[in-house]
Amino acid sequence: MxxxxxxxxxxxxxxxxxxxxxxxxxxxxxxxxxxxxxxxxxxxxxxxxxxxxxxxxxxxxxxxxxxxxxxxxxxxxxxxxxxxxxxxxxxxxxxxxxNPPEELEAPWVSLYSKMEVKLRVSNSLVCRASSFFPQPVTVFWTKNNLNVTEGVSLGPYYQNSDGTLSVFSTLGFTPELGDIYSCTVEHRALEGPQTRIWEVDTEVEEPSVFATVLCVVELCLGISGIIAGVVLIIKGKQTLNS
Structure with a gap:
């Protein structure tokens, strides 16, 4: 030394x-x-x-x-x-x-849905913090500007090939038109919290009412056909017996 x-x-x-x-x-x-x-x-x-x-x-x-x-x-x-x-x-x-200076890498944050989004169909939002060092990161969720803790999970930290880390946080939700969700990530390499916004808009596919009604009609017609068939069988047996 x-x-x-x-x-x-x-x-x-x-x-x-x-x-x-x-x-x-x-x-x-x-x-x-x-x-x-x-x-x-x-x-x-x-x-x-x-x-x-x-x-x-x-x-x-x-x-x-x-x-x-x-x-x-x-x-x-x-x-x-x-x-x-x-x-x-x-x-x-x-x-x-x-006391050498600590090596810091700020996270890059992305927010997306796990599955194709349909109104009133259960889904999950995924908030990914990637390429940061060291751990930990803190993740906050909001729905319509209100903090959300129920249905939130934070997965394990994954090490990337360059030595940085990645982590996923998920939020279970049921999309309703006009809802706005946000994911905010805090890390000591960031000058301030990093937030991503996700909104349920009019382009989200809504379950078809016509398809539902058609399914019900087809089910009713099927049941009616079965009943008609049973009646014909019974009448046929009665004719043979007489």
């Missing part, structure tokens, strides 16, 4: 100087830290020249003893300022690692 934090907050600023005779050289500052130590160093062509010793609280030369004497700049103010900055950065990194 410490090595990762050091890498995240490690800062390197570089520049280049040179001439046609000597070529180019790279210099800069290395500012790094982890949970227990800090580094504030000046480098030249990849070699550390001076650094700040946070224990001794002084700037120290890293040049070998046989090197030419050089003026050592005082890095005290800059090094201590970096120490405070590093503490703030580490706090931010720690919070991000310990």
């Amino acid at each position: 410490d090595e990762m934090l050091t890498f995240i907050v490690h800062i390197l600023t570089v520049g280049a100087v040179g001439s046609q005779l000597t070529g180019f050289h790279r210099f800069g500052l290395i500012q790094g830290c982890d949970e227990s130590s800090y580094d504030f160093s000046a480098v030249f062509d990849g070699e550390k020249l001076v650094y700040y010793d946070y224990v001794e609280e002084r700037t120290v030369s890293a040049l070998p003893e046989f090197a030419d004497p050089a003026i050592i700049p005082d890095f005290s103010k800059e090094a201590k300022r970096w120490q405070n900055t590093c503490k703030q950065l580490l706090d931010i990194v720690n919070q991000g690692c310990e």
